Amino acid sequence: MDNDKPEECKVCFNNYDEELRRPRTLLCGHTFCSQCIEDTIKNAQLTCPSCRAEHSATDATQFPISYAMEAVIKKLRSIQVASVGTVSAKCGQDRTRDIRKKLQSLAQEHKSSISNLISECEEALSQLSKYQGQVRDWKIQHHQLQDRLYDLLEQNKAAVELLEQEDTSVLTMTTEGEAGKKQLQTMLETLNTVNTAQEVFTTIDEADHYNVEVEDWMKKCQELFPDVNTVYTSVKVQETIKKALDTITTETGATAATVLQGDSTTTIMEKVKIIIGESPPETLTIDHLRGMSESIKRLVEAGLVFGVQQDQDDLRYSRITLQDGQLYLHVLQHQPLPTHAHTIQVSEVLEALDHSSTLVFLDLAWPGSLARHRSLARAGSLAGSNRLHIQLSGNTTLGRQFVLLCTGQHSGSSYLNTKLLEVENKGRPAECVYGGDYQYNNGKGGAPLLSHQDDQQYQKSVSAGAVGSPWSPGSHRSAQFYISTRDLTGSRHWCRVFGKVVKGLDVVRAAVNHSDITEVTVVDCGVVLTL
Template sequence: MASSKPEECTVCFNNYDDLRRPQSLPCGHTFCSQCIEDTIKNVQLICPSCRTEHSATAATQFPINYGLEELIKNIKSMQLPSVGAVSVKPGQDRTRGISKKLRSVVQEHKSSISNLISECEEVLSQLGKYQGQVRGWKTQHHQLQDKLFDLVKQNKAALKLLEQEDTSVVNMTTEGEAGKKQLQIMLECLDTVNTAQEVVTTINEADQYNVEAEDWIQKCQELFPDINTVCTSVKVQETIKNALDLVVMETGDTDVPSFLEESGSTIMEKVERITGEISLKTLTVDHLRGMSKNFKRLVEAGLVLGVQQDQHVLRHSKITLQDGQLYLHSLQHQTPPTHAHTIQVMEVMKALESSSSRIFLDLAWPGSTRGRLHIQLNTDTLLAKQFMLLCTGQQQSGSSFLNTKLLGVWKKGEPGECVRGGDYQYNNGSGGAPLLPHQHDLQYQKSGRAGAVWSWWEPCSDKSTQFGITTRDCTPGSQWLCVFGEVVSGLDVVRAAVNHSDISKVTVVDCGVVLTL
């Protein structure tokens, strides 16, 4: 029979208290936390009243019934005082004998204690939620452990097959060595025969050993390799290697980034922050597009990298954020940070194919601060695609505009003024071999406006990566041919470089692509 007392749990009939707090299930029924915990089995909970099934791993997943706790407090306050208690008449001031100043001190302490109690309740609530999360993880680990045991069983089965195969190989090797030795003896005997009878006898014996050797060779061809043994071994090895590589990669990095140690966060906020960072370990283009708070923190901390595997060499590039704009820098051979979160450069570049293709060059020279210019490329042209490759360093050779110099200024101070650069090979104007095969049917634009980016030599030249940037409008009627891009911002940086006393001191100190996804 269910209890009719609101202060009692209808399952165990114990009064609700600090250990047995009333908690409400989604179906609306309330029970003490201990009974709910005891009822949970196999991630399932059945309501003792209505038999409704609920998914749960811990009682802490269900909310405290604060209304019922308040009701219980009111009921207790209306009960008669116990024997020996000092009664206070209505209207009697309990603190009548205390000075106003002391009453103020008492009130301050009461307020402080009340605030501390509230903080304790909040932390206890956080601990309850965290305990539920921890128990959920424990369940998942048990499930993963079962899978690992299955993997160990598969590994043992593969070892058993390999042991059998090894024994078979040893037996066949022993048999083959014996056969080979007999053939060598027959070879020596044939060199020493003196009579016809010896010849016939030796040849007959040799033919027998020949047949046995041929049978042995045929048998080896049929028996080895055992397909089942080889396939099982390779598959199990690959599965275990992949699992171990993942464990080493994820658990080997134990230092927590400083921005995860911020104070003022609740326990569960920290848990969500940490799990969010781990889920971002391997990034996709969608992460770049979404720009979540966690992702932004990673970029600002320098922990987001683009990576590219070239045969046995892994190269990486920085991804930075400036004025709300993401930039992918040129690939380089450098050791990545311990907590790097990576994305494939090829995936990023593929996404850029359907959007604008804008690159950046950072110029610097002695006595100046670096300046950045943005160039919008016409990627329908081969020269633009080649220019993009040299800004990102995607070629396996690692060829890049990084650390190249401007080679000269033409028509300085006059209409049509322009600068030349792009010799990634020798940095003196004698290099600039094409990275892509020339296509004669490509159509290029013409322009006489300042900001035009064009091929200094013919597209079919052996120096086709060298480029020109116009810094002053040409005279009317004059135009540059083979234009494949335009400076959309930072032309003032190039003009400042033109006015430097030695243009060869102006260097491309950084380059890459603007991530407009």
């Protein structure tokens, strides 16, 4: 069926053209139009709609144009032109409808582009409004600081006036002291030259007079200096102003300017936080995820937050995503981190969960499931991928093992890329589907990850959506599981039940109705973070 219309994209079903919908070939070999490739790229990754292969990409132009496909299309068009004379009126009508369909598709694409641009414009205006509010707050703070600086200047001015007065007083006292000293030196020289008793007595009397004056002067010096108020005020004002000046740096913004140069992905307010040193650290904590500030949320939405686990020399990462307001920790894999990625220890995230009732997820895919998903999304009945949520009972060995296989914590073993194995009682009561052979993917494996424990706390259920294992915890296939898709009747019940599908049972039922159940694959898995 895929080769019936080689000129048509297998995602949007529109014909390839030489502009928006030029055919481009992915590394896995499948070809789609440029527009659909662009639309499929999320968080710097693209999943092939046909084979689900993962490709790193940020733009459709990273994939080569399929010139061979364009040559085939041109050949087909030349054949169509050569046979124009034999085309019936009905064919002409069909072509008119095709042209109308293409025009409608083109108009719809432009409408979508304009709507996206309007949303981006509104976001930019919102950022500008927030930034304007921040700028005005800073202006108020600067005026307040300016008032305080004026107070400091006034205090400094008063201190200088006190010091001027003190300096004048010291100068006056110094002049008086120098005069007294000079008089005493004169008396000393006179006593060295006196010859008569009268001269001696006269000089001694005069010297005693100067002695008294100098002693009074020295006493006055002790009483007047230092002036306590002048010294205290000067020292304290100097300390205050020096502290204020020491906080000023001449390199404000130098580092931030280098970091932000040419950065078009960071919002205005995120740039502000980087400049003032409030950007999130490269290594996050569970409190960052719990608080989910606007900056952390944007990092998650941009695909820049990853869980990390180090096992000896093995380093693996798990994506953390946000969808419909819900955080997801995806399975650990060997994958390169994007530039400016932020990490958090996977163990820290999982320790914060309620282990008595863990919520995990599985994403299923099979040939044709992408078209089904697109149809449901248009109808508004499916917001995410073909995802099912399973509530597990953490007080059982099989439940704890299921969590490990959803996260890949245990030596990298996980349900990722495993296929469903078989359907039992298809179309009848007790219908269920089996899967989970992470070892061989053929139903012969699924060895236990945990040591066998004699659990007696498994539930019994007769309802669709029950998740359990047909094998006991100690079995060499205990990692395999079943999901019931129809209720049981009579006195029977599902055994060894350790979980329940709380969302996405319709996904499992759709997979069961696929012609070959072994084509249904777990393309992603992980834990829903209820922090």
